[in-house]
Amino acid sequence: MITLLQAKTWELLQQKEVSLILGYGEFSRKINNGPEQRIISPIFITKPEETSSLVWNDRCVFNLSTYLTGKEVKAHHKVAIMAKGCDIKSICVLIQENQIKREDLIIIGLTCQGVIGDKERPKAEKCDSCQLKTPHIYDILIDSAEAQTKKLNQVEKKVESKNCVNPVQEKFDRMDKMNPQDRWQYCLDQFSKCIRCYACRQVCPLCYCEKCITDKSTPQWIEKSPLLPGNLSFHIMRAFHLTGRCVDCGECERACPMNLPLTTLNKKMAQVVKDMYHYESGLKTDEEPLFGSFQLEDEESFIK
């Protein structure tokens, strides 16, 4: 059966409206216990006949907008991208920061009832507080499949009945409630585990700098060794560089092989920015970025 998604994308490529489609594909993976595993992974489609491998279901967790700023994708003059509401927020920030042009992009918006978390949790953490089940910016809208809604309703019931906690939210609340000394120790404990694989940075759609400050060695701003003072500086700077930009897509924490509470700092900063400047990232493409603008009456009680 050909889905609406496949038909629309086929048309886009056939009529040469775009030369590349960033989408989700389904692959089988050999595992040793149990039957074959079906996993969802990003795919790059350039030929109309390949569009039949595109899928949209509740396991499409990745934020594909990470690829938009890559050299290989930028070489295409126009691309189409499959994106959920949360992913479109990061596309929105990329447009706002002049990294990509809206007219070079066809956004295939996906209405989403929530995606499934890849660990023990049946539903991804970010979906609990989702406000954008129907995307706010799109060119083509693909409805969530019937199957997805049904399955997630079941999942939701399971979540409620089991009183399943949201681990990301739990980590955030735990840190938020600590006293400052404990919070500092908690940061040291957690970030000393970081091995600097930079998965968080690479997977982040908004960490698009050609050369990251951590890779500079003359002068060296942040030590490369996965040791304490440097690790802490790296994570504080990461959180700061994403202040007013992070759209809370949760990819960094999902990618982190050491399970560090990476979104905790980002979440807090989003809260701070909302309280202090009534600013929310990723909603409007024509808004001035947070640090590229100011108000005369901005908070300054902390300044002597």
Add this chain to the structure above:
Amino acid sequence: MTKLISRDNLKKLISKVLTSFQVIAPVNENNVSFFKRISVYEQIKWEDNNPTKSPKEFFFAPSDDLFRYQMKNKNILLREPSNHHDQRIILGIRPCDMAALNILDRVFLEDGKDLLYSALRDNTLLIGQSCRTPGKYCFCSSVGINPDDSQNMDLMLTDIEKNLFLVKVVSEKGEKFFSHFSSFFQEADATNGHTPVQTKEMVDYLKRGALFNVQNINEWLNENFEHPIWSEIAAKCIGCGVCTFFCPTCHCFDISDENVVYRDSSFQGVRRRIWDSCSFDHFTKMPMHQPRPTQDRRFRQRIMHKFKYFIDRFQQGACVGCGRCRSLCPVGIDIIEVLERIHCLSYQSHGVK
């Protein structure tokens, strides 16, 4: 030489050993399992398979101090780190990680000995454990490693009953350790065969055999440095270091001066050896040139290093089938998928062998 040890006795043994050795064993924190120095036996988390992080970091640390230096009035003072280390025991190392250590040995000990590595290797006793069930992502049998291989370990534990291990004393070092603590062990019953516990999955896993032939892959790689599959597979690679940092055999490093402090006319710092990864975009960056400017070339390097360059140099592949890279990749790149494709391509180009 084979002996028996009960779980209770193992606990007593480890508690005893903790007073005179550093004991490194698998633990679990934040839902991630890794090897860590423990202070009490209860910290150990016995799992069926490999911890997420390999024990590589205890021989080749993510950051090793090579030396400290101080420059003062044109004099250079150097201080090497002390190479005195406490005796260590690594407990619960699996055959694949052991095989990986042998691969690191070839890099760091053959042809010029790496002093840091060899000092750590010499003072460590390795107590391995064979696998009773395969991990979800394991493929050691495809690269020629047995899940009950005791090669190069000092002692190896094998589950034979619920709370009983068969202990194989493999090396001289192991024998010495055994004779020192022999009161904790029991004699193996010669009439009872003591068959190791194997789950049904393990039987299936061993029956299935290799998924690909390393020799064929090596031959195909010899001829296909340039091939469209590289860019096809690596298109979705985001260029993080997860696959290489968690790989028990990857051993590339960078050298960097850190902690540099300038004061008056002198400055001092420490020169460190730090893990590096071929998937980082600055890995081969030189002042005027970047020989691997795109991600597909970096990805190709990883496969080539494991299945071509290393075989050319050491007549042995540098993948041990632990499956860490395939289970941890944030975008789901699967090394088995890559190798199976290459395997198929090699059949197409050479016909069935």
Add this chain to the structure above:
Amino acid sequence: MSLPSEVIEENKNEIKKDWQPKVIAFLCNWCSYAGADLAGTSRLRYDSHIEIIRVPCSGRMDPLFILKCLEKGADGILVSGCHPGDCHYATGNYYARRKFATFRKLLEFCGFDLRRIHFSWVSAAEGAKWSKVVNEVISQVREAGPIANMYSRRENQL
């Protein structure tokens, strides 16, 4: 004087007995730097444990400068620029204000001791304010103690 890194790696909790705070001040070239100058020429007395780095504008400040100083052993930081509306480049200090406000909140959330981080507006005419600010900052840093205490990590008790 002790290097923080050495303290971290070699003798974890040993701090010299005669410890004195070291505060790094980043001063805007057009106002605070001249203000500090005025304090000097007016012979005003203030605590001398401060080292000044001149920057072209408080908007030039990258929070990374602050972290790097702390990592390298500064016990406290002061950033000082022109009063709102007085920026030599018209708006630099407005942008800086947003950066500092959020960065301060971030450090606060990480549990960093905020007695070590200070911001002030000091104009070229405010020599007296400068000396007052410096004394205040240094007394707070003195209370907070040596920075090496911050970076030493308690091993988790199991």
